[in-house]
Amino acid sequence: MSDIRVRFAPSPTGVLHLGGARTALFNWLWARHNGGKFLLRIEDTDRQRSTAASTRAITDALAWLGMDWDEDPVFQSQRLSAHKAALDTLIEQQRVYKCYCTPEDRAAMREQAIKAGRTTQYDGRCDGKPDDPDKPFVWRFRMPTSGETVFDDLVMGRIVTANEELEDLVIARSDGSPLYNFAVVVDDAAMGITQVIRGKDHLTNTPKQIRIYEGLGLKVPAFGHLPLILGLSKRLRSAGIESYREQGYLPEAVNNYIVRLGWSHGDQEIFSPEALVAAFDLGDVNRSEGTLNLEKMTWTNHQHIQACDSTRLARLTAPFLEALGIAVDPGDPKLTGAIASRRTKSKTLRELADGICFYFLQDAAVPLDEKAVAKHLTDDAKAHLEALASALEGLEPWSEDSVSDAIKAFCTQRSIKLKHVAQPCRVALTGSETGPGLFEMMAVLGRDATITRLRRAAQEQ
Numbered sequence: 189m190s191d192i193r194v195r196f197a198p199s200p201t202g203v204l205h206l207g208g209a210r211t212a213l214f215n216w217l218w219a220r221h222n223g224g225k226f227l228l229r230i231e232d233t234d235r236q237r238s239t240a241a242s243t244r245a246i247t248d249a250l251a252w253l254g255m256d257w258d259e260d261p262v263f264q265s266q267r268l269s270a271h272k273a274a275l276d277t278l279i280e281q282q283r284v285y286k287c288y289c290t291p292e293d294r295a296a297m298r299e300q301a302i303k304a305g306r307t308t309q310y311d312g313r314c315d316g317k318p319d320d321p322d323k324p325f326v327w328r329f330r331m332p333t334s335g336e337t338v339f340d341d342l343v344m345g346r347i348v349t350a351n352e353e354l355e356d357l358v359i360a361r362s363d364g365s366p367l368y369n370f371a372v373v374v375d376d377a378a379m380g381i382t383q384v385i386r387g388k389d390h391l392t393n394t395p396k397q398i399r400i401y402e403g404l405g406l407k408v409p410a411f412g413h414l415p416l417i418l419g420l421s422k423r424l425r426s427a428g429i430e431s432y433r434e435q436g437y438l439p440e441a442v443n444n445y446i447v448r449l450g451w452s453h454g455d456q457e458i459f460s461p462e463a464l465v466a467a468f469d470l471g472d473v474n475r476s477e478g479t480l481n482l483e484k485m486t487w488t489n490h491q492h493i494q495a496c497d498s499t500r501l502a503r504l505t506a507p508f509l510e511a512l513g514i515a516v517d518p519g520d521p522k523l524t525g526a527i528a529s530r531r532t533k534s535k536t537l538r539e540l541a542d543g544i545c546f547y548f549l550q551d552a553a554v555p556l557d558e559k560a561v562a563k564h565l566t567d568d569a570k571a572h573l574e575a576l577a578s579a580l581e582g583l584e585p586w587s588e589d590s591v592s593d594a595i596k597a598f599c600t601q602r603s604i605k606l607k608h609v610a611q612p613c614r615v616a617l618t619g620s621e622t623g624p625g626l627f628e629m630m631a632v633l634g635r636d637a638t639i640t641r642l643r644r645a646a647q648e649q
């Protein structure tokens with residue numbers, strides 16, 4: 189057991205997107221790789237925008253992705269007294285001052301600064317002002333005005349910020365309720381976080397937070413900032429992880445794909461969940477941005493569908509069949525057989541369900557594709573199908589091999605080639621020109637359904 193403690197700290201104002209899921213995953217993998225702890229903190233201090241439904245959506249998505257968290261989740265909104273206590277410490281030590289500037293004052297200050305060619309930071313004008321009990325105020329944390337704030341980012345390397353670029357930061361409202369940078373520091377310290385791993389969009393917050401740690405006399409954790417994900421359209425940016433689940437992605441495929449958007453391990457592309465935990469190293473995270481490529485994501489999913497244990501694959505496919513109106517027990521051997529005949533062609537669970545639903549339809553209800561019928565169910569073909577149905581009637585046992593032998597013997601006897609019956613058979617059984625291998629398909633479908641469907645096609649007008 190190591191002393192590594194990392195966290196994922198989502199704001200519950202929407203669903204879990206790919207970017208958030210990747211941040212969570214890097215933290216989770218790092219904790220699991222090292223035998224450390226992965227903690228969850230729900231940053232719900234924005235009471236207007238935070239919802240319980242969003243918290244639920246985020247935790248459900250993490251659970252679906254297999255990211256289990258240690259300890260009870262921390263709700264930031266319940267830590268107000270700790271935030272206030274920390275603010276009191278800073279007040280006592282005179283690290284903060286009351287700022288009475290209104291938004292209009294700030295706008296005017298900014299305008300003047302631009303005119304004078306100065307930086308637009310807050311100029312500290314309220315620092316040292318006497319208290320004015322009648323005026324509303326916020327608490328500003330005093331930043332150093334010279335020197336540098338330096339830290340060695342676990343991903344980005346050494347980050348140096350000139351302190352004159354750090355403006356005195358508003359950290360709390362007059363009622364003591366904290367703003368983001370302050371609450372994060374107080375909570376990360378209280379949770380004993382050793383490494384803060386988050387998106388690069390937070391990189392500019394880090395020097396400010398380091399100063400607050402120091403102001404509070406707290407140990408500064410290590411920081412690692414992850415490269416952003418490019419290529420996200422507006423639609424993809426707002427899509428939650430559940431939409432990938434609904435499209436038929438496997439959780440391990442989503443994880444495998446998103447981890448590769450910012451991390452590499454030689455040129456290995458496909459990782460089982462266990463292999464990922466074993467191989468993951470924060471030191472291998474790339475500094476450069478990754479670009480989302482849905483085709484590659486689908487390819488990754490295809491690979492994981494091939495590697496998936498067949499019992500689990502049946503369990504995962506059953507709900508997709510149900511959505512097509514087909515109720516099937518995940519333990520039904522016909523389902524396992526159907527999946528085995530079609531998985532190599534399926535890039536998603538949805539595609540797999542679409543590709544095998546014909547097996548489970550009522551024989552008379554299999555929709556026959558008009559074009560396929562016109563092309564393949566010629567009079568000759570229909571005569572072959574009728575005769576083949578009769579030839580297969582007494583076949584014992586009914587298996588892929590016995591069906592294959594019987595059909596080949598049937599062709600020899602009628603001096604026709606296999607192709608003269610193969611496509612008509614396929615249309616008869618599946619309703620379309622595509623489908624699994626003929627003999628395997630017949631074996632899975634069973635004798636009765638095969639013969640009924642062959643006869644039905646033979647009688648097609």
Ligand code: GLU
Pocket residue numbers: 197198199231372385386387390
């Ligand atoms: N709640 C912040 C966010 O959702 C994350 C804070 C952090 O990781 O420091 O962006």
